[in-house]
Amino acid sequence: MKTTRIYAGKLFDSEAQILLSNRVITIASDSGLILSVEEYSLDELPVVKSEDTIDLSHATVLPGFVDAHVHLFLHSFAEKSWDDQLTTESLAERTVRATVHARRTLMAGFTTVRDLGTEGAFDADIGLRKCLSGPNAIIPGPRFFTCNRAIHPTGSYGPRSTIHPSQTGIDGIIGADVVDGETECLKAVRRQIGAGVDWIKIYADYKVRSRMVDVAPAYVRTAITTFNKKEFQVMIDEANSRGVKVATHSVDWARIQGLAVDTVEHGAESIPLYPDTASRDEVLELWRKYGLKNPQTTWIPTLTVYYDGGSHYWARASATFRAALISGFDNIACGGDTGAFTHGDNARELQLMFSLGAPWQKVLSWATLGGWKAIRPRTWEGAEGKERLARISSLSEDPREVGDNEVAFGVIKRGFVADIIATTGDLENDFQEAVSKEKILFVMKGGRVYKQDGKVVDRY
Numbered sequence: 310m311k312t313t314r315i316y317a318g319k320l321f322d323s324e325a326q327i328l329l330s331n332r333v334i335t336i337a338s339d340s341g342l343i344l345s346v347e348e349y350s351l352d353e354l355p356v357v358k359s360e361d362t363i364d365l366s367h368a369t370v371l372p373g374f375v376d377a378h379v380h381l382f383l384h385s386f387a388e389k390s391w392d393d394q395l396t397t398e399s400l401a402e403r404t405v406r407a408t409v410h411a412r413r414t415l416m417a418g419f420t421t422v423r424d425l426g427t428e429g430a431f432d433a434d435i436g437l438r439k440c441l442s443g444p445n446a447i448i449p450g451p452r453f454f455t456c457n458r459a460i461h462p463t464g465s466y467g468p469r470s471t472i473h474p475s476q477t478g479i480d481g482i483i484g485a486d487v488v489d490g491e492t493e494c495l496k497a498v499r500r501q502i503g504a505g506v507d508w509i510k511i512y513a514d515y516k517v518r519s520r521m522v523d524v525a526p527a528y529v530r531t532a533i534t535t536f537n538k539k540e541f542q543v544m545i546d547e548a549n550s551r552g553v554k555v556a557t558h559s560v561d562w563a564r565i566q567g568l569a570v571d572t573v574e575h576g577a578e579s580i581p582l583y584p585d586t587a588s589r590d591e592v593l594e595l596w597r598k599y600g601l602k603n604p605q606t607t608w609i610p611t612l613t614v615y616y617d618g619g620s621h622y623w624a625r626a627s628a629t630f631r632a633a634l635i636s637g638f639d640n641i642a643c644g645g646d647t648g649a650f651t652h653g654d655n656a657r658e659l660q661l662m663f664s665l666g667a668p669w670q671k672v673l674s675w676a677t678l679g680g681w682k683a684i685r686p687r688t689w690e691g692a693e694g695k696e697r698l699a700r701i702s703s704l705s706e707d708p709r710e711v712g713d714n715e716v717a718f719g720v721i722k723r724g725f726v727a728d729i730i731a732t733t734g735d736l737e738n739d740f741q742e743a744v745s746k747e748k749i750l751f752v753m754k755g756g757r758v759y760k761q762d763g764k765v766v767d768r769y
Contacts, residue, residue: 341756373420375680378644413448
């Protein structure tokens with residue numbers, strides 16, 4: 310069997326959340342699965358470079374990062390507004406941009422993303438996923454989980470016409486899948502699953518009264534409930550019955566408490582704003598009353614998009630995140646709402662988490678193994694998932710058989726796929742710099758090298 314060996318000076322164990330010294334990782338070249346992780350002595354380091362021996366003894370090796378909330382079909386709002394992107398850029402242009410974004414994302418060390426809506430680019434994410442997948446992918450990019458179009462009720466989303474304010478969309482472009490009533494909700498879920506989505510995304514709340522800005526500007530920032538409980542429940546039940554997970558946009562996660570959703574996005578307004586002088590006990594009491602109580606739901610805080618949104622939004626988002634840290638809440642994954650800001654700068658989410666007090670080891674765990682646990686298919690959950698994990702060391706999860714999005718990743722151990730990156734930075738003493746794209750010198754996805762010695766390995 311042909312293999313590749315990576316000699317790591319340090320290796321981050323995302324399960325134990327510790328750094329291990331001098332580990333050699335052996336990878337099967339044909340399947341891209343990790344065969345072994347063993348300690349090596351310095352006299353075993355390779356003297357001569359070769360294609361199947363990679364010397365990263367001067368670097369720290371980690372599982373590839375996971376961004377659980379991106380929009381590859383958008384680009385930074387600092388360049389062009391959301392409305393203008395949807396109404397002035399053709400589908401062809403937006404798709405070409407998405408391929409560029411995919412490449413930048415991978416080279417920044419993010420080997421997996423979950424795209425939570427094409428935002429008016431119709432079904433283009435399904436085709437893009439095909440182009441990014443398999444041993445002979447047409448373009449370089451991360452492992453790509455899709456949700457196609459987020460589901461919204463009438464009057465809640467854009468783009469919106471200024472001339473005809475009650476019109477849904479502009480020139481046939483609608484940023485979401487618009488449905489009303491239980492029957493239409495059910496049909497939308499079935500239609501999207503039939504199209505091949507990995508996830509269903511539902512808006513639990515939104516700033517639906519933004520057109521009141523002329524007379525009541527406070528409404529612009531107020532998110533209110535979108536679907537009623539029956540509509541929401543029928544979508545969740547149908548997705549679950551077909552083996553598909555559900556993500557919810559929820560600025561206030563009170564709207565999804567008790568519902569069997571798998572991830573909740575944003576959540577910045579879930580905890581009442583408290584002063585910096587609040588005691589630990591006071592914050593814990595707020596968490597007891599308002600904290601996320603769904604045991605199966607992973608929180609994706611999207612701190613970066615709030616940071617860029619201004620002081621009002623950042624105050625709420627940072628306070629909620631700090632409350633989660635104080636409470637010991639740990640069911641978190643990293644996702645910045647990348648696309649609202651520049652693709653390739655995905656690590657800003659990790660940096661903000663750290664700046665708010667999260668230990669660097671915890672942040673790395675959320676960005677790797679935690680990311681896989683959050684976005685993996687439902688077939689990895691419950692009894693079936695436990696059985697798959699129990700036999701993973703037998704190399705049973707071969708991507709050539711199960712497919713790119715069914716493999717296990719997020720930890721460097723036998724049986725997991727070799728999504729591996731390396732940084733020349735110092736994680737312990739300068740975490741912010743260490744996870745930045747400038748310090749990522751090596752990227753491997755599925756056992757294939759895409760970046761080495763800080764340079765893109767161009768195979769296309």
